[in-house]
Amino acid sequence: MDTGKGNGSDQYASDLSSIKEAHERIKSVIHNTPVFSSDTLNVMAGRRLLFKCECFQKGGASNAVLSLDEEQAAKGVVTHSSGNHAAALSLAAQMRGIPAYIVVPSNAPKCKVKNVIRYGGEVIWCEPTFESRQVTADKVQQDTGAVLIHPYNDSRIISGQGTISLELLEQFPEIDTLIVPISGGGLISGVALAAKSINPSIRVLAAEPVGANDAALSKEKGRVVTLPQTNTIADGLRAFLGDLTWPIVRDLVDAVITVDDKEIVEAMKLCYEILKVAVEPSGAIGLAAVLSDSFQQNPLWADCKHVAIIVSGGNIDLDVLWEALSKR
Amino acid sequence: MDTGKGNGSDQYASDLSSIKEAHERIKSVIHNTPVFSSDTLNVMAGRRLLFKCECFQKGGASNAVLSLDEEQAAKGVVTHSSGNHAAALSLAAQMRGIPAYIVVPSNAPKCKVKNVIRYGGEVIWCEPTFESRQVTADKVQQDTGAVLIHPYNDSRIISGQGTISLELLEQFPEIDTLIVPISGGGLISGVALAAKSINPSIRVLAAEPVGANDAALSKEKGRVVTLPQTNTIADGLRAFLGDLTWPIVRDLVDAVITVDDKEIVEAMKLCYEILKVAVEPSGAIGLAAVLSDSFQQNPLWADCKHVAIIVSGGNIDLDVLWEALSKR
Incomplete structure (x- = not known):
C-alpha cells in the first residue's frame, strides 16, 4: 500500500519541511480558517481559549490530491473511509478534475x-464490514488504477x-x-509535528471520548491498543491509530484527556450557543476537554x-444529530 | 424619547459620514466578521454568493453604547427588546463597565x-404585553436615569x-x-444607507417571512403597515418598521422577497450542513430568499x-430550535 511515505523524515511519516511544502502546495486552494474567541468561555475555562475552526475547512485532502503526479492523478483516487475524509477527498479530486471513488458501507448515514x-465523488457500495470495505477498495484500485488515500495513515494527509x-x-x-481531537491520529500527528518543531515547549494534548479511549490506553501500554467496540456520540472519533500515526502520538502527544458523552454534548451546545459554530460532537471534544475536571484539576x-x-x-445532519441527542 | 437622532443627516436617521464615524468608534471592539462562500451554494443559486457572517458579531450594540458621553453612560442603558439586541446591549455595556437593564417578558425563551x-445584563421581568414592556422600561428609565437604546428605531444602532x-x-x-433580513428595519437601514452611498447602483433586497410580511405590505401601500399577528419560525423577524427606519426602507430598499417557513428551514439546514454556521431561522432567511422561486424566476x-x-x-437554543422544527 502506498501511504505516501518517503515524503517525510526517516523518523516519522512527516516533518516540518514536508509540512511547509504542503502549505506552499495547498495555500491557494484552502481556507485560512478563522480563529474565534469568547470572553465567556475564557472565564469558564480560567484561561484564554483560541478556537481554530477547521470545521470550515473544505480543503482537508488537498495536499494528498495535489501531491500526485499527472500520471497518478489521471487515474483518480479511492478511499474506504466514509465521514469527513470522504467528502474532503471528493472535493479535492473535483477541484483537480480527477475521479474520486468512495467505498461506502451500506449502513452509512x-x-x-x-x-x-x-462534491462529485462516485459512491461504491459495500457490505458494512471492515473486510468488505478493504476488498471493495482493493478491487476499485485494480480496476481503475486509482491511488488509495487513507484517511489518516498517510504521510500526505498528516503533512x-x-x-x-x-x-x-x-x-x-x-x-x-494545543488541544486536538484524536481518532486515527492523522490530525494530531500533523499538528504535533509542526507545533513541536516550531516551539518544542508547546504542549499537545489529545481529546478522546471515554467510549473510544484506545489512544489513552495505547499511550498507557506503550503499544497500539484497539477496542472490540466503541460507544460514543462522537462518531468521527471511533478509528484506531495506524502504524504511521502511532509513533508520533507516542512521542509527541503529552497526554490524552478523556471526556464522557455528557461533557461532549454540553461543549457542543456551547459551540452552537456561544461560538455560533455548527460542529458535530467530534468537533466539540477539545472544548469538552479543557472544561473537564480531569484537565481543570490537574496541576500539570x-x-x-x-x-x-x-x-x-x-x-x-440536523436530523441524525437530534436523534442521537434525544436518546441521551 | 431619545432615539439618538441628530447624528445623521436631515433626510434620514443616519448617513455615510455617521456610519464612518461609527466605524472609527467601534472598530477596535467589534469582530470584522468573516465572509464565507461555497461552490455548492453558488451552483444552487446560479450566481456567486458571499455570506457575511454577522451571527459571529458580538459587538452589535457597541456604537450605541460608545456614543454616550460619560455622564449619560454612567447611568447605564435600558431596552425592552429581548433577543439579540438585549444580549448585544448587555455585552457592550459590560465592556464599557456600565449597567444594562433589560426588560424581559415573563414568557421569554x-x-x-x-x-x-x-453578558452581565440585569433582567427586569414584566408581563408579556407590549404595554407592560413599555411601562416597565419607562419606570426603569425614571428610577435609574438609564438611556433607552431601542433595538432598531435608533440612529446609533442604524449607524x-x-x-x-x-x-x-x-x-x-x-x-x-445585498440581501438583508428585515424585521424592525435597523439592520437593513444601516446597510442600505452605506451601500447606496458608496455604490448607488447596488441593489438592496429585504428578506421577510410570509407570516410576518409587514415590510412587503408597507412597501406596497406606501405607508407603515402593522399586522394583528405574525406566524413564522423566524422569531427574530416579527417586529414592525419604526418611524426612523421606514423612510429608509421606503426609499432605499429595492424590493422585499417573502419566503415561507419551509424555505427558511431548508436554508437553515444548508447553513448548518454546508457553511457549518449555527444560525437561527431568522439568520438563514437571506439564503432562503436567493434560492426562492420568487427571486430566481424574476427577470429583474x-x-x-x-x-x-x-x-x-x-x-x-438547540432544544427550542428542535421543538420548533419537529412541529413542522
Missing part, C-alpha cells in the same frame, strides 16, 4: 453519502494537517498548549494560559 | 434570558449596522446585490451576479 455526492499549526502559530505565537496544566483548540469535523 | 445574564456595508464593500467591491434579478447575504442572528 445519509448525510455522509450526500456530502460525497455533493496537510500540519499546516494548521503553521497558520495558528504564525498568528498567535504565544500559544502554549495549571500554567496552560493560551490554549488553542482545534475544532474539527463538519458532517452535520 | 430561556436562552434569551441566559444570554443576557451571560452601527451600516458599518457592515463598509467592511463588505471594501473587501468585495464587485458586489452588485437575472443580472444579480455577486450577491452578498447578511447572515444575522445568534440566539441558538
Whole structure:
C-alpha cells in the first residue's frame, strides 16, 4: 500500500519541511480558517481559549490530491473511509478534475453519502464490514488504477494537517498548549509535528471520548491498543491509530484527556450557543476537554494560559444529530 | 424619547459620514466578521454568493453604547427588546463597565434570558404585553436615569449596522446585490444607507417571512403597515418598521422577497450542513430568499451576479430550535 511515505523524515511519516511544502502546495486552494474567541468561555475555562475552526475547512485532502503526479492523478483516487475524509477527498479530486471513488458501507448515514455526492465523488457500495470495505477498495484500485488515500495513515494527509499549526502559530505565537481531537491520529500527528518543531515547549494534548479511549490506553501500554467496540456520540472519533500515526502520538502527544458523552454534548451546545459554530460532537471534544475536571484539576496544566483548540469535523445532519441527542 | 437622532443627516436617521464615524468608534471592539462562500451554494443559486457572517458579531450594540458621553453612560442603558439586541446591549455595556437593564417578558425563551445574564445584563421581568414592556422600561428609565437604546428605531444602532456595508464593500467591491433580513428595519437601514452611498447602483433586497410580511405590505401601500399577528419560525423577524427606519426602507430598499417557513428551514439546514454556521431561522432567511422561486424566476434579478447575504442572528437554543422544527 502506498501511504505516501518517503515524503517525510526517516523518523516519522512527516516533518516540518514536508509540512511547509504542503502549505506552499495547498495555500491557494484552502481556507485560512478563522480563529474565534469568547470572553465567556475564557472565564469558564480560567484561561484564554483560541478556537481554530477547521470545521470550515473544505480543503482537508488537498495536499494528498495535489501531491500526485499527472500520471497518478489521471487515474483518480479511492478511499474506504466514509465521514469527513470522504467528502474532503471528493472535493479535492473535483477541484483537480480527477475521479474520486468512495467505498461506502451500506449502513452509512445519509448525510455522509450526500456530502460525497455533493462534491462529485462516485459512491461504491459495500457490505458494512471492515473486510468488505478493504476488498471493495482493493478491487476499485485494480480496476481503475486509482491511488488509495487513507484517511489518516498517510504521510500526505498528516503533512496537510500540519499546516494548521503553521497558520495558528504564525498568528498567535504565544500559544502554549494545543488541544486536538484524536481518532486515527492523522490530525494530531500533523499538528504535533509542526507545533513541536516550531516551539518544542508547546504542549499537545489529545481529546478522546471515554467510549473510544484506545489512544489513552495505547499511550498507557506503550503499544497500539484497539477496542472490540466503541460507544460514543462522537462518531468521527471511533478509528484506531495506524502504524504511521502511532509513533508520533507516542512521542509527541503529552497526554490524552478523556471526556464522557455528557461533557461532549454540553461543549457542543456551547459551540452552537456561544461560538455560533455548527460542529458535530467530534468537533466539540477539545472544548469538552479543557472544561473537564480531569484537565481543570490537574496541576500539570495549571500554567496552560493560551490554549488553542482545534475544532474539527463538519458532517452535520440536523436530523441524525437530534436523534442521537434525544436518546441521551 | 431619545432615539439618538441628530447624528445623521436631515433626510434620514443616519448617513455615510455617521456610519464612518461609527466605524472609527467601534472598530477596535467589534469582530470584522468573516465572509464565507461555497461552490455548492453558488451552483444552487446560479450566481456567486458571499455570506457575511454577522451571527459571529458580538459587538452589535457597541456604537450605541460608545456614543454616550460619560455622564449619560454612567447611568447605564435600558431596552425592552429581548433577543439579540438585549444580549448585544448587555455585552457592550459590560465592556464599557456600565449597567444594562433589560426588560424581559415573563414568557421569554430561556436562552434569551441566559444570554443576557451571560453578558452581565440585569433582567427586569414584566408581563408579556407590549404595554407592560413599555411601562416597565419607562419606570426603569425614571428610577435609574438609564438611556433607552431601542433595538432598531435608533440612529446609533442604524449607524452601527451600516458599518457592515463598509467592511463588505471594501473587501468585495464587485458586489452588485445585498440581501438583508428585515424585521424592525435597523439592520437593513444601516446597510442600505452605506451601500447606496458608496455604490448607488447596488441593489438592496429585504428578506421577510410570509407570516410576518409587514415590510412587503408597507412597501406596497406606501405607508407603515402593522399586522394583528405574525406566524413564522423566524422569531427574530416579527417586529414592525419604526418611524426612523421606514423612510429608509421606503426609499432605499429595492424590493422585499417573502419566503415561507419551509424555505427558511431548508436554508437553515444548508447553513448548518454546508457553511457549518449555527444560525437561527431568522439568520438563514437571506439564503432562503436567493434560492426562492420568487427571486430566481424574476427577470429583474437575472443580472444579480455577486450577491452578498447578511447572515444575522445568534440566539441558538438547540432544544427550542428542535421543538420548533419537529412541529413542522
